Structure formats: structure tokens, C-alpha cells
Amino acid sequence: MKVVLFVTILWYSGLFFQTFFLHRYAAHQVFTMSKLSERVCFVLTWLCQGSNYLSAYGYGVMHRMHHAYADTEKDPHSPKYxxxxxxxxxxxxxxYQDINKKRVEVDAKFTKNVPQWERFDAFASSRISRLTWAALYTTFFAVFATAWWQxxxxxxxxxxxxxxxVIINWFAxxxxxxxxxxxxxxxxLLPFDFLMMGEGYHNNHHKHGGRANFGVRWHEIxxxxxxxxxxEKVGVIKIKRA
Structure with a gap:
């Protein structure tokens, strides 16, 4: 069952940096951290997302547009359209690619203070990086898979x-x-969001976009x-209290 454990680790580690770094920090800036910690998060996002790496800039700008234009024709992702x-x-x-590669003009309000590390993003988003990660994943499966269904x-x-x-932008x-x-x-999505580490409290988040804690009711942990x-207690970040 090493394959199942491996995919579970990929799921939650990649998800954590998506919601912690890309979403709450890059897009909404609900906490602050040092420039060094920010750079460490770039690298950890690449290590945990691997072949799925998302740029903080591309994600952050696109997500701000989602909030501004939610469920309209300008929304980057909406089941309605x-x-x-x-x-x-x-x-x-x-x-995402148009924004990240700056092929389209974006209103300054969507780009303000969004973290960028262009040289690292170019490497982490490159075809070589993504194919290398894909090869590593495939090799792991080849070595440790014990059943066809894995x-x-x-x-x-x-x-x-x-x-x-998709889980959030479509199903939620x-x-x-x-x-x-x-x-x-x-x-x-769920009364206790064990699957998406808080991202599933999407209605709460759309109501209070600048709130660090996406849970509202007692069971919404x-x-x-x-x-x-x-x-925050160990001094890595400083949460902004709304």
C-alpha cells in the first residue's frame, strides 16, 4: 500500500501549499512572512506539487479575478458559463497561462503585491521540470505498485x-x-472539511474573503x-486579524 500512502502524501502536501501559500498568501494576503520564508514556500510548493506546480503570481491574480467576477462571464472558472x-x-x-506569461493585460488591482519569482517560476513550470516529476512518479509506481488498480x-x-x-471551482x-x-x-462542501483542508468552506470564504480562518460554525474546523x-506561534508568519 506504499502507492496509496504516496498519493495521499502528494494530495495533502500539494493541497496545503495551494491553500496556504497560493491562496491565502498570494491571492488574499491574510498573513505576512519574511522574504526568505516566501522563497522557501516557492520551493516547497514546487517539491510538493511537482508536475502540477502552480505559480503564485498566476494563481493569485486569477483567483482575485474569480472573486471580483464570480459566476459572471468574466469569471475564469464558473459552472454557470x-x-x-x-x-x-x-x-x-x-x-492561468495567459496571466502567468503576461500575454494579457490585467487590471493593476489584481496584481498588487502578488508575490513573484519569475526565474524560479520559469524553471518550475518548464516542460523539463514537469516531465521529470512525471518520470519520478511513474518510477515509484513501477517499483512499489502491487496491484493493477493502483x-x-x-x-x-x-x-x-x-x-x-475542480473540486472547489466546480463542485463547490x-x-x-x-x-x-x-x-x-x-x-x-463538507461540515468538517477533511478532504480539502478548509478550502471546502467555499461559501464562508466568498462571504469573508479576507479572513484567515475559512471555518465559521463550531464544526467547521x-x-x-x-x-x-x-x-505564527513559532514566528514563521503573522496572521492579519480581520
Whole structure:
């Protein structure tokens, strides 16, 4: 079962840096940290996301646009304006790449203070980097897979970050429950979000975009926020209290 453990580690480690660094720091800046810590997070995001690496700049800008234009034609990803899940994924990919490679002009309000490390992003996003990670994943499966069905997990390893995005940007706008009336279709997926480490409290987040803790009700435990509290206590970050 080493393969299952490996994919589980990839799932949660990649997800943590997506929600902690790309989402809460790059897009919303709900906490501060030193420039050195920021650079360490760039590298750790690459190590944990591997072939799925997402740039803090591309992600941060696109996510700010999502909040500004949620469920409108300008939303980079919305079930209301994409005919199916795959169509949304493809449009999201194209929008992200256009922003990250600066092929489109973006309003300054979406780019303000978004962290950038262009030379590292160019390396981490390169075809060589992604193919190397894919080869390493495949080699691990070849060595440790003990049953045919475990190979079905390999595409998940290749596409972990897009899958994380689909769960929130598609399913959390269709299924779940609502705590707050907002101008979009955002919903909370799970009463206790063990799957997405707090990202699943999407309705709460759309109501309080600048809040570090995505949980609101007593049972809505935000695992990422709990880790952030520990990181603050040891002096790595400083959480902004709304």
C-alpha cells in the first residue's frame, strides 16, 4: 500500500501549499512572512506539487479575478458559463497561462503585491521540470505498485492541482450547504472539511474573503488555519486579524 500512502502524501502536501501559500498568501494576503520564508514556500510548493506546480503570481491574480467576477462571464472558472467540467478546466488552464506569461493585460488591482519569482517560476513550470516529476512518479509506481488498480492513481498524481481546483471551482458551486447569502453560487462542501483542508468552506470564504480562518460554525474546523496558528506561534508568519 506504499502507492496509496504516496498519493495521499502528494494530495495533502500539494493541497496545503495551494491553500496556504497560493491562496491565502498570494491571492488574499491574510498573513505576512519574511522574504526568505516566501522563497522557501516557492520551493516547497514546487517539491510538493511537482508536475502540477502552480505559480503564485498566476494563481493569485486569477483567483482575485474569480472573486471580483464570480459566476459572471468574466469569471475564469464558473459552472454557470462552462458547459461541462472539462470545458471549465480547459478555460481555467488557458486563463492561468495567459496571466502567468503576461500575454494579457490585467487590471493593476489584481496584481498588487502578488508575490513573484519569475526565474524560479520559469524553471518550475518548464516542460523539463514537469516531465521529470512525471518520470519520478511513474518510477515509484513501477517499483512499489502491487496491484493493477493502483496504477489508476497515477493520473491523479499527474493532475493533482487541477483536480483540487475542480473540486472547489466546480463542485463547490453546485453541491453543499450555505451559511451566507452571497451574489454567487458558492457553497460549503463538507461540515468538517477533511478532504480539502478548509478550502471546502467555499461559501464562508466568498462571504469573508479576507479572513484567515475559512471555518465559521463550531464544526467547521479549518485544518490549514490550525497549522497557520502553529506557524505564527513559532514566528514563521503573522496572521492579519480581520
Amino acid at each position: 462552462d458547459k461541462n467540467l472539462l470545458a471549465m478546466m480547459w478555460r481555467t488552464k488557458n486563463t 496504477w489508476l492513481l497515477l493520473p491523479i498524481a499527474f493532475l493533482m492541482a487541477p483536480i483540487h481546483g 458551486h453546485i453541491y453543499g450547504y450555505v451559511n451566507f447569502k452571497v451574489s454567487d453560487t458558492s457553497k460549503n 479549518d485544518i490549514t488555519y490550525c497549522i497557520m496558528v502553529v506557524l
